[in-house]
Every structure is written in structure tokens, then in C-alpha cells.
Amino acid sequence: MSTGVRRRMGVEERRQQLIGVALELFSRRSPDEVSIDEIASAAGISRPLVYHYFPGKLSLYEAALKRASDDLAARFVEPEEGPLGLRLLRVMRRFFDFVEQHGPGFSALVRGGPAAGSSTTNALVGAVRQAAYDQILSHLRVEEPPARLELVIRSWISLVESTALIWLDGRRIPRAELETQLVHDFAALVAVGAAYDDGLSALLRGILKDEPADGPFNGLASRLIALAS
Numbered sequence: 001m002s003t004g005v006r007r008r009m010g011v012e013e014r015r016q017q018l019i020g021v022a023l024e025l026f027s028r029r030s031p032d033e034v035s036i037d038e039i040a041s042a043a044g045i046s047r048p049l050v051y052h053y054f055p056g057k058l059s060l061y062e063a064a065l066k067r068a069s070d071d072l073a074a075r076f077v078e079p080e081e082g083p084l085g086l087r088l089l090r091v092m093r094r095f096f097d098f099v100e101q102h103g104p105g106f107s108a109l110v111r112g113g114p115a116a117g118s119s120t121t122n123a124l125v126g127a128v129r130q131a132a133y134d135q136i137l138s139h140l141r142v143e144e145p146p147a148r149l150e151l152v153i154r155s156w157i158s159l160v161e162s163t164a165l166i167w168l169d170g171r172r173i174p175r176a177e178l179e180t181q182l183v184h185d186f187a188a189l190v191a192v193g194a195a196y197d198d199g200l201s202a203l204l205r206g207i208l209k210d211e212p213a214d215g216p217f218n219g220l221a222s223r224l225i226a227l228a229s
Contacts, residue, residue: 015053015063018043022064026105031061062120068105069124072098073131080139084207085183085216087139092160092179099164100175107168110161132157140203148197152189159185184220 009017021043025034036057040047054060075094078087099106109125136153137145145153160182167178187207194201211217 011053014045018050018053018060019063019067022060023068023102023105026061026064026068026108027102028104030104031064031108036060062124064105065109065121065124068102068109069128072106072109073128076132076135078135078139080141083211083215083217084139085187085211085218088183088186089179089216091135092182095160096164096175096179099168103168107165110165129154129157132160140207142203146197146199148193149200149203152193152200156182156186156189180216180219183216184223187217187220 018039022034022039025038025042036050037047039060040050043050050060054063072095075098076091078091080087109121109128133153136156137143140149142149163178163182167173167175190200190204190207194204208217
């Protein structure tokens with residue numbers, strides 16, 4: 001039989017609980033719309049106790065963003081096995097899993113939310129973008145990318161972000177189609193760069209050589225050929 005006595009949480013355990021509660025609320029509504037009172041109520045503690053662990057809403061918001069950014073960066077980690085097109089497609093599926101589950105929080109992370117322009121938020125967003133960039137380079141097996149390849153990869157990462165934000169506003173394109181389209185976008189950007197750079201041209205030939213006939217990159221080629229016929 002329960003005595004009804006609640007276990008007292010340690011400092012770090014309580015902090016992590018509050019971060020989790022805040023993330024859950026931010027996943028449903030914009031952080032601007034979530035109050036400290038709501039966070040306290042959802043955590044089952046008083047408003048003053050929230051301030052005991054976090055100086056204010058901004059510090060709690062930034063801690064929640066840190067956890068979310070770590071999670072998002074991890075979505076780009078993929079074993080370097082198999083065709084690149086299929087690897088990128090799996091990454092896009094995990095990325096959109098996050099976007100779909102944490103829509104308002106994702107928007108806040110990318111756009112800055114209540115902490116827009118703060119050094120902490122900028123650093124978190126920058127870390128996610130850098131993690132994605134490093135992962136793509138690793139999959140391409142390139143250690144020191146030439147300027148044009150860096151431009152291609154960073155442009156694609158920006159495209160993925162902006163596409164996800166637009167998709168959240170109405171979800172007018174089926175998610176699976178959008179994931180495939182973004183993989184096609186990566187191939188198209190590399191192809192355009194290859195037209196100006198012999199190194200990128202050789203890289204693209206190597207990528208396509210390993211692609212299966214039913215892979216996403218060859219799927220793009222088939223669509224383009226059909227358009228030209």
C-alpha cells in the first residue's frame with residue numbers, strides 16, 4: 001500500500017525533468033505561448049521552485065533547446081554502409097521524424113524563438129548545422145573539401161531547414177515525397193557544381209557508380225530523362 005510520500009528529486013534530476021516538461025510543451029505550442037506557470041503545473045511543482053532551478057524562462061528555454069539540438073544533430077548520424085542515396089534518405093526520414101514530433105520547438109530552434117539573436121541560441125543552431133555538414137563530408141569520404149563542395153553541402157543543409165519550416169505550415173506535400181525530393185536536391189546541387197569543377201565531377205561519378213538501379217539518385221535521373229523526351 002502506498003504511503004503517498006513523494007520521492008524528493010536531486011538537483012540535476014529535477015533540472016532534467018523540467019527540461020523534459022518544457023520540451024513536451026514546446027512540441028505542441030510555440031515557446032512564446034508557454035508560461036512558467038504551465039511548466040510548473042505540468043512538473044507538479046510550484047512556480048518559485050522552477051525559479052530555484054532556472055533563473056528565468058529564457059535559461060530554461062535555452063536548456064531545452066540544447067537537448068533538442070543534441071537530438072537533432074544525432075539524426076544525421078548514419079552508418080557509412082551502402083549507397084549514399086539510401087543513406088541520405090534514411091537521414092531525411094529521421095530528420096522529419098523530429099520535425100513532425102517537435103514542430104513548434106523545431107521552428108523555435110531554427111528561428112531563435114524567445115532567444116532570437118542570443119549567442120547561446122546561435123551557437124546551438126550553428127552546432128547542429130556543423131554536425132550535419134561534418135556527417136555529409138564523412139559519407140563522401142572527403143577530409144578537406146574544396147570551396148565549391150562546401151558551398152554545395154551548406155546550401156543543401158539550409159535548403160533542408162527551410163523546406164521543413166515551409167512544410168510545417170500546412171503540410172501540403174506528402175512527407176515521404178518531400179524526403180525523397182530533398183535527396184534529389186542534394187544530387188542536383190552536386191551535379192550543378194560538377195559542371196564547374198573536375199573534382200566534383202569525379203566525386204559525382206563515384207557516387208552514381210555505387211547507386212542501385214532503384215535508388216533515389218537513379219530515380220532522379222529517370223525523372224529528368226522523362227522530362228527531356
